[in-house]
Every structure is written in structure tokens, then in C-alpha cells.
Amino acid sequence: MAAINPEVYAHVADFLRGAVRNIFDSRFDWTPDADSILVTMRDGGMTEEQEQRFRPYFDLFVDQCRRGIASGFSPPSDDESFEEYPPRFDLERLLADPLRPGEQGDLFGRPEMDGHDPDRALIDQLIADTQLYSNSGALKELFDFTARLRYMAPFNAMLLHAQKPGISHAMTVQDWWTRFRRRPKEGARPLVILRNFGPVNFVYDVLDTEGDDLPEAAFSFPTAGKLPSRFLRACEQAMAEEDLRLIWLDKGDRSAGFARRITDHGDPKMLQTFEVGVNRNHPEPTQVVTLVHELAHIFLGHCGTDFARRIKPYRPADLALREIEAESVAYVVAKRSGLAPRSESYLDTYKGAFEALDVHRVLTCAHRIEKLLGMPFEDGGLTG
Incomplete structure (x- = not known):
């Protein structure tokens, strides 16, 4: 990927927000159809050479919006390039290097200043290159x-x-x-x-x-117990048949996983596609508990609606309540299969939200996940 100049990216992001607000409806995820912007720009006269220079900034903006790091609708853009057709825009101005010809720049692409701290330059370069802390x-x-x-x-x-x-x-x-x-x-x-x-x-x-x-305290998500042979592989296959994608993450011990909806097609008869990430470095019993926890977020409705799965809109504003619900499901499912997660210490972080917990929702969700994953294990936990 070509180098990203942060100052140029700031201008391009504002320009693209103007495009998104003009072309798409804010009620829906626009990122699957992001290439419509490029089609419109080609109609407006964008050359192949310009598109080649523009594309890295475009791809970065779309990726950040897809991951929730940036938004295509806020803050509101002052760019009016897409308010008429064919669109009016000056890509050469948009992509121009902010440095004047012959001006010396630092590692971040900005004019170097007297007394510039080299360690700060390294940090700036790291942030600019990785886009991790935006x-x-x-x-x-x-x-x-x-x-x-x-x-x-x-x-x-x-x-x-x-x-x-x-x-x-x-x-x-x-x-x-x-x-x-x-x-x-x-x-x-x-x-x-x-x-x-x-x-x-x-x-x-x-x-x-x-x-x-x-000692157990050295780990963030210790879980005791044994799994049937190739159980996680079977889970992955069962999920794939239901448009639930399992991806493996290379993370440290304090990071377990995530869940998110990646489609929003609006057809109540079609399954939405969800993605579940699980830390590949954790022991397998911990991975199972993480998988159930993240699936609980999906089936409880925390990740969005899916009418084909009978998942209704439900996302409590209180993060603590969402985490208590999901971990309570994981605790029930794990214990019924003979696994022993340390959910008590995790739930203790959010104990203030227990008063709003709906036990019926938790148990209903636990049953759905057990049916999906083939749990409880035949040789572990309770049956029924």
C-alpha cells in the first residue's frame, strides 16, 4: 500500500464524507457499496493516474468506517463537490502534498520545527503508518x-x-x-x-x-476442562453453514474476541452475515468460552437485527448490562459441558448492572447456542 500522508488524508476524508452524505442513506451501512463513489468520480473525469494515487486514501477511509474508527456521516462535511452531477472536484488540489517545493519535512510529512524531538517523530510515524490510535x-x-x-x-x-x-x-x-x-x-x-x-x-x-x-492469576481468562477432539473445527463448520464466520486473531492474553454484523441487506428472509473473532493464542477451553460469549452478543441482539434468525433490535445503552448478559450465557453453556471459566471475576467488573438482568433471555440464548455448536458435550456437564 502506498504511503499515507496524514494531512492529505484529512482532506480526502472530509471530501469522502461529502460523497457519502450525498449518495447514501445514513440508516444503512454504506461500505459494501463504497465503490459507487469511485464510479461517480470516474464519470466526473477522474483519470487512471489520479485514481491510482487516490485509491490508498479511499481504501483506508472505507476500512476505518467499516471497523467503526471513522464515520461517513459525521462530522458533517463542508465539501460540496457531490451536490451536483457530474460532480465538481479538483483531485490535483485534493492530493497535493501540503509541503511547498524544496521545503524539508519530518517523518510525518510536516515541516520540521526547531528542537523537534526525534522520539516524538518516531511515535508520529508509527501512528501514521498503522492508523491504530485515530x-x-x-x-x-x-x-x-x-x-x-x-x-x-x-x-x-x-x-x-x-x-x-x-x-x-x-x-x-x-x-x-x-x-x-x-x-x-x-x-x-x-x-x-x-x-x-x-x-x-x-x-x-x-x-x-x-x-x-x-498461577491462575497470571492469565486473564483462565478456563479449566477438556474438549472433544476437533471440537472447535466442528464449531467452525457448523457456523459457516449458518453465515457465521469464525476468524482467528493473533492477540495477547487480555484480548479475547469480538462479534459484529457485516451485512445489512434489508431482506427479512435472508440471513445476515456475522463475524466472530477468537484469540488463537488462548488455550482451547478459553477459546470455547470466548466463542460462546461472542455468539451470545449476536443472538441477544447486541450486534444488530436479523429477522431471519428471529433476532430483534436490542442493544442496551449500558455496556455493563450487555457484558453481563453475554458472559452469563457463556457461563451457563460452559458449565453444562464441564468447563470451568472464571466468569465470577469478569462479571464482578460489571456487578452494578445485575439488577436489570433478564434470566429468561439468558437461558433462551444459551439453548440456541448449544443447539448450534452441539453442546453440552456427551461426556461432560449436564444433559438435557
Whole structure:
């Protein structure tokens, strides 16, 4: 992908919001039909060379909107290029480098200033290249992560977070062995940090090590129990038949998974497509609990309506209530199959929302997920 100039991207994003507001209805997800914007621009005279330069910015904006990092409808755009047809726009002005000819720029593509801090330039470049911290929620997650890794320099903590979000413990090979008698698993991927008075050092996440047992408190989502052979593979196949996509995430221990709806076709007779992400680095019992938790978000209605699945609009504004509902479903389903998640400590984080919990909704959802995944296991938990 071509390099993204953040200042150019800011102008392009405003331009594209004008296009989205003019072409699409704000009640629906516009991103599946995003190429309509390019078609309109070609009709308006965009050349192949211009499109080649414009496309990286366009793709980044659409991807950020798809993931909820940016919006095609807010903040309102002042760009009026799409208010008449054929559209009026000056792509050369839009894509122009903000630096004047001959002006020296820093790593972020901006004029260099006296006393510019080289560490700040590195951070700016990292943020610009990865687009990881482009909203307040992502920044808060980064700062919370940096606060937890008190034994790491702040910049090294940021490097670890960029490489593997959700990481909880990371040490060198020597430290893992001398302190805990653990070593990296075969094929484990090292993470890079900066070393004092030297180039770089390599560290490993706790989930990428094996050896002597660690206390349960060392893990964020400990789960005891055993699974039938190839159970998760069977789950993946069963979900695929129902337009539920399972993807495996390379995350740290503190990151378990997510669920989201990725279609909104408006046909009440067609199944919507949902996507469920599960941390591939967690032990399999933990992965099952995560999978059930994320499926619960879907079947409870937290991720959007699906009339073909009899999922009605239901998304409590209170995050705590949504998490309590989903984890309560996961707890019931897991325990009935002989798994033992540490849901009590997770639910304790949201204990203020228990008064609004609807037990009937929880048990109905648990039954639907058990039927989908083939649970309870024949040799574990209760039957019935």
C-alpha cells in the first residue's frame, strides 16, 4: 500500500464524507457499496493516474468506517463537490502534498520545527503508518496498557501494544527461564522492543511460552476442562453453514474476541452475515468460552437485527448490562459441558448492572447456542 500522508488524508476524508452524505442513506451501512463513489468520480473525469494515487486514501477511509474508527456521516462535511452531477472536484488540489517545493519535512510529512524531538517523530510515524490510535477509545486503551506494563519503558510498551494488542506479560528468553522455568514454544514469534545502548531486544508473550505452571492469576481468562477432539473445527463448520464466520486473531492474553454484523441487506428472509473473532493464542477451553460469549452478543441482539434468525433490535445503552448478559450465557453453556471459566471475576467488573438482568433471555440464548455448536458435550456437564 502506498504511503499515507496524514494531512492529505484529512482532506480526502472530509471530501469522502461529502460523497457519502450525498449518495447514501445514513440508516444503512454504506461500505459494501463504497465503490459507487469511485464510479461517480470516474464519470466526473477522474483519470487512471489520479485514481491510482487516490485509491490508498479511499481504501483506508472505507476500512476505518467499516471497523467503526471513522464515520461517513459525521462530522458533517463542508465539501460540496457531490451536490451536483457530474460532480465538481479538483483531485490535483485534493492530493497535493501540503509541503511547498524544496521545503524539508519530518517523518510525518510536516515541516520540521526547531528542537523537534526525534522520539516524538518516531511515535508520529508509527501512528501514521498503522492508523491504530485515530480515536479516543484506541488512545485510552493504549494509555491503560502502558500503565499496566510498569516494568516497561512507555515507548517500549507502545511498541508491544502495536505488535500484539492485549498482551499482558512479556519477557526475554533468559528472564522467562530464570524466573519461571518457561521457554518459548516452538515457532513462537518474538516481539521487538528497543534496548538501552543498543539496537533492539526480543521478548515473548506469556501465551507463547511453555514449561512450569504459572498461577491462575497470571492469565486473564483462565478456563479449566477438556474438549472433544476437533471440537472447535466442528464449531467452525457448523457456523459457516449458518453465515457465521469464525476468524482467528493473533492477540495477547487480555484480548479475547469480538462479534459484529457485516451485512445489512434489508431482506427479512435472508440471513445476515456475522463475524466472530477468537484469540488463537488462548488455550482451547478459553477459546470455547470466548466463542460462546461472542455468539451470545449476536443472538441477544447486541450486534444488530436479523429477522431471519428471529433476532430483534436490542442493544442496551449500558455496556455493563450487555457484558453481563453475554458472559452469563457463556457461563451457563460452559458449565453444562464441564468447563470451568472464571466468569465470577469478569462479571464482578460489571456487578452494578445485575439488577436489570433478564434470566429468561439468558437461558433462551444459551439453548440456541448449544443447539448450534452441539453442546453440552456427551461426556461432560449436564444433559438435557
